[in-house]
Amino acid sequence: MLKVAREKARQLGINVKFFKAEAEDLPFPNDFFDFVISSFVFCTIPNPKKAMREIIRVLKPSGKVIFLEHTLSDSFLINMLFLAPLELILRPLIDDSTTRETHKLVRKFFRVEREESYYKGIVRFIVARPLW
Template identity: 45%
Template sequence: MTDTAGKYDRFSGFYDSFEALIERRAFSKYRKRALSLAKGKVLEIGVGTGKNLPYYPEDVEVTGIDFSRGMLEKAERRRRELGLKNVKLMLMDAQNLEFGDNTFDTVVSTFVFCTVPDPMKGLKEAYRVLKPGGRAIFLEHMKSESRLLNIPLYLMDPVMRALTGTSMVRETQRNIERAGFKIERVENLFFDIVRLIIARKP
């Protein structure tokens, strides 16, 4: 287990409460928008406590992975409560996906690549398991292009790294491109700090 996974195991008991206000005010509508775009056989990287599960279309087949047992236990409870039979949850590291090449029609990550210890390794794995022509949906927070907006992010960064292993200042959009994805559309949802990025595997 990585140190980051251990932090999320310890954090899992009150993770949803910690994010309840921002989830209710903003993140839930962002998730609904992002997940409406998922099609076919879907891999969700970093399923966490299963916050995305209510928003998937009924006709998709979802495999959700996470590196924290504690978070997966919460997600499994949510899956059962929602009565979802098209969702499978697995303990797995995003940096070492246990799937063959070109397996999924859609890859989803929501607020994940701020936390993956080696984001480029994780993104390259996501690229590998996505079918050619497949869609990648990234709902992520990241470093802004504005120096002014970055001031609070840099102030928050050491606290969030210590608490959850989360970086507030990663250049995730650039990392997505470096991993080989072709970005089709970017929507700035909260300034340019929270972005919905739709990409394809050529």
């Protein structure tokens, strides 16, 4: 992904730095970013609570975080017939959890300003600010 991003930035003439880091241990100072964007990553983070705390740490007090994540569905039937069997396949292959409730975890760390739910809650778009 970094190789593709670097090439795309080069093609577009954009001067940008790319970093590879663990979400639970970000290499940035406190209060560094105006925005943090998380796009389909919380399904694979080993310690999601620690990653949420890191987002808060690097986010400026006036900052926002945007999540686009797949989560447990609002539909029991979809969870049992689709997400649970999919997790049996993806967990051992790529350590991906299709049944995480990231949308609920977000509320423990952030004040949700906007939430959109797609495909019966399998995909959620959330805009939030730190609770402080």
